[in-house]
Amino acid sequence: ATPVCRQSPFHFHMEQRSSLEMLVDVLVSVLQASGWQETNLVLCHPWDVSGFLGLWARRSQLFLRTVLDLGYLDEPGATHYLRQHGERFRALSSPVLVLGCDLRRARLIFQAAKESGLLLQEFHWVLGSPLSAGELQTEGLPLGLLAYGEVSRPPLELFVQDAVELVSRAIASAARVRPDLALLQTMVNCNDRRRAGGESSGLFLSRFMANTSFHGRTGLVRVENATLVRPEQQYRVWSLGRDSRGDPTWVTVGTWRRGSLELEEGAWQSHRQHKSPGEGPGGARVKLRVVTLVEHPFVFTREADEDGSCPAGQLCLDPGTNDSAVLDALFEELGAENGSVPRAYKKCCYGYCIDLLEKLAEDMPFDFELYIVGDGKYGAWKNGRWTGLVGDLLSGTAHMAVTSFSINSARSKVIDFTSPFFSTSLGILVRTKDTASPIGAFMWPLHWTMWVGIFVALHMTALFLTLYEWKSPYGMTPHGRNRMKIFSYSSALNLCYAILFGRTVSSKTPKCCTGRFLMNLWAIFCLLVLSSYTANLAAVMVGDKTFEELSGIHDPKLHHPSQGFRFGTVWESSAEEYIKKSFPEMHEYMRRYNVPTTP
Incomplete structure (x- = not known):
C-alpha cells in the first residue's frame, strides 16, 4: 500500500507541493461552508485507505458515509467495475467527493453514474484533487461541480x-x-x-x-x-455554471488562505441554489404557476394556432380573472387529454422574459403553467388590498411572476424580488407636433376671435365708406357731380379687400374727404394686422417642428400646468406610485389622463 504521506529522508527540507493534510483542510472547509455533515468518497489514488481514513478522522468531524475505492484498478478495469457494480452508485447520496482522480477518470465516474440511472444534477460533486486553472475543462462534467487548485504560486x-x-x-x-x-x-x-x-x-x-x-x-x-x-499557499475554489450565453464555464466561488475559506457571496449563493428548490420527493419536478403581464419588448402575445398549440413561445392562458379556482379548473382542463379550454383564452407568449423563464426552468429544473394577470395591472395598494401581479402572488394564485416588474419599497415589503436582470429608470416622453400641417394652418398665427374681428371691421368700414360717399354732395352717386360712375357697397368691399391683402386691383376710390380719411385709417389698420400676422406666422412654423421642453420632474409646467397641457402615466405602475407618494398635487391633476397600458 502506498502511504498517505512519505517521510522525507532529510532532517530539514523545504517543500513546494501541497501536503495531504492541507488538501484535507481545504476540502473540509468547502464541505462545511455548504452545511454538509457527511459525505461520500470515491477514491482513485492507490493510497492506504485505512491511513487516509485515519487522517480524515483527525482533521475533520465530517462522517464518510460510503467509500468506493478505485485506486488499484486501471482505466479499463475501473470502467468494467463501475458498470458491473451500478448498485454502489445508486447507494450514494449527496454530496460525493471524488478524490485522487484526474479529469479523465472523473469523466468515467460521471458516465458510469449516469448509466446506472442517476441524475448528475441531483448530486453535489466535488473534485478532491487540486487542479491548475489551465487544466479546467467543461466537457462531460455536470453543472454545479466543485473544484479547487493552487493559484499564484511564486517561481x-x-x-x-x-x-x-x-x-x-x-x-x-x-x-x-x-x-x-x-x-x-x-x-x-x-x-x-x-x-x-x-x-x-x-x-x-x-x-x-x-x-x-x-x-x-x-x-x-x-x-x-x-x-x-x-x-504560504493559496487555493481558489471554482464551480461549474453557465455564462450569459448559456455555455458551461468555471466561476470562482471562494479563496482558501491561511487556514480559512473566504467566499464570494454572490457566486457561492448561486452555486448552493444550483440544486433546484422545485425538486420534489424522489426527484420529481414540481409544477409552478407563473403569472405575467404583456409589456413590450419583454412579453409579447399572439393568437394560438387552430389546434391550440404554439410553434414558437409558450402557451399561456388569458382568462381575464385572478380567481384561483377558475384558473385551477382551466389548467386542469388544459392538461387533460380530452379537456377543452375556450380558444379565446389560449395565447402564445414570447419575448425576453419568456426566454428567461424557459432557461430558468431548464437550469433549476421545474415545470410551469403560464397565465396573464387578470386585471392587467402591475400591482398597487388600493381599497385595502393589493391588485395586479402583487395581489396574485400574495393570494397564492401564482407562485412567481415573470415580466418587466419594477422594484419599489412598497412592493419589496410584501414580496421578494430576484436580482434585477434589466436596469431602467423613469423618464418623461413628450409628444411632438404633427409634421404635416393641415390646410387651415395659415390661420394659426391669429386667434379665431381676431379673424372674426378683422372681417367684421372690414365689412363695417365698407358700409361706412358707402354711407359717407352717398351722403356727400361730392360723392360718386347719381346725385353727385360725377354721374358717370357710382360708388356702391360692392365697390367699397372691393377696395377694403384690396387694401387688406395688398393687391392692386381695379377699384373705385371715394371722392369725399371723410371717405378718404376712413380709407387711410383702414390701410393703417391692415398694415399693422399684416405685420403681426407675418411675425406670428414665422414663429408658428418654427414651433410646429419643435416639442414641449421640460427640464425634469420638477419643471413648473408639471407642477402648475396651464390649460390644455395634459400628461399622465400607466395605472398602478411604479411611476404612478412614485408620483403619488412624492408629488400628490401633480398626481391629483394627472389621474384623469392616466391610461391602462402603454400602446
Whole structure:
C-alpha cells in the first residue's frame, strides 16, 4: 500500500507541493461552508485507505458515509467495475467527493453514474484533487461541480531566496545567544547530536531555524514539525455554471488562505441554489404557476394556432380573472387529454422574459403553467388590498411572476424580488407636433376671435365708406357731380379687400374727404394686422417642428400646468406610485389622463 504521506529522508527540507493534510483542510472547509455533515468518497489514488481514513478522522468531524475505492484498478478495469457494480452508485447520496482522480477518470465516474440511472444534477460533486486553472475543462462534467487548485504560486527563484533568508535569520538569532556555536564552526552537520563539551552546533542551529518565521517574497514562511519549511499557499475554489450565453464555464466561488475559506457571496449563493428548490420527493419536478403581464419588448402575445398549440413561445392562458379556482379548473382542463379550454383564452407568449423563464426552468429544473394577470395591472395598494401581479402572488394564485416588474419599497415589503436582470429608470416622453400641417394652418398665427374681428371691421368700414360717399354732395352717386360712375357697397368691399391683402386691383376710390380719411385709417389698420400676422406666422412654423421642453420632474409646467397641457402615466405602475407618494398635487391633476397600458 502506498502511504498517505512519505517521510522525507532529510532532517530539514523545504517543500513546494501541497501536503495531504492541507488538501484535507481545504476540502473540509468547502464541505462545511455548504452545511454538509457527511459525505461520500470515491477514491482513485492507490493510497492506504485505512491511513487516509485515519487522517480524515483527525482533521475533520465530517462522517464518510460510503467509500468506493478505485485506486488499484486501471482505466479499463475501473470502467468494467463501475458498470458491473451500478448498485454502489445508486447507494450514494449527496454530496460525493471524488478524490485522487484526474479529469479523465472523473469523466468515467460521471458516465458510469449516469448509466446506472442517476441524475448528475441531483448530486453535489466535488473534485478532491487540486487542479491548475489551465487544466479546467467543461466537457462531460455536470453543472454545479466543485473544484479547487493552487493559484499564484511564486517561481522557484523566490523560494530559494526565502530559504536563504530563513537560514540567515536563524544564524543571526543564534549568534546573539551563542556566537561560539553559531559562527566559529567552519562546517556544520545537522546530524551531529552531541559533541564533547555539550550540545552540537548543528542541533543548536536547527532549534533556531525551527522557531523562525517571517513574511518573505513567497508570503508567510514558517517551519512545521521542526523539520519542514512550507511557504504560504493559496487555493481558489471554482464551480461549474453557465455564462450569459448559456455555455458551461468555471466561476470562482471562494479563496482558501491561511487556514480559512473566504467566499464570494454572490457566486457561492448561486452555486448552493444550483440544486433546484422545485425538486420534489424522489426527484420529481414540481409544477409552478407563473403569472405575467404583456409589456413590450419583454412579453409579447399572439393568437394560438387552430389546434391550440404554439410553434414558437409558450402557451399561456388569458382568462381575464385572478380567481384561483377558475384558473385551477382551466389548467386542469388544459392538461387533460380530452379537456377543452375556450380558444379565446389560449395565447402564445414570447419575448425576453419568456426566454428567461424557459432557461430558468431548464437550469433549476421545474415545470410551469403560464397565465396573464387578470386585471392587467402591475400591482398597487388600493381599497385595502393589493391588485395586479402583487395581489396574485400574495393570494397564492401564482407562485412567481415573470415580466418587466419594477422594484419599489412598497412592493419589496410584501414580496421578494430576484436580482434585477434589466436596469431602467423613469423618464418623461413628450409628444411632438404633427409634421404635416393641415390646410387651415395659415390661420394659426391669429386667434379665431381676431379673424372674426378683422372681417367684421372690414365689412363695417365698407358700409361706412358707402354711407359717407352717398351722403356727400361730392360723392360718386347719381346725385353727385360725377354721374358717370357710382360708388356702391360692392365697390367699397372691393377696395377694403384690396387694401387688406395688398393687391392692386381695379377699384373705385371715394371722392369725399371723410371717405378718404376712413380709407387711410383702414390701410393703417391692415398694415399693422399684416405685420403681426407675418411675425406670428414665422414663429408658428418654427414651433410646429419643435416639442414641449421640460427640464425634469420638477419643471413648473408639471407642477402648475396651464390649460390644455395634459400628461399622465400607466395605472398602478411604479411611476404612478412614485408620483403619488412624492408629488400628490401633480398626481391629483394627472389621474384623469392616466391610461391602462402603454400602446
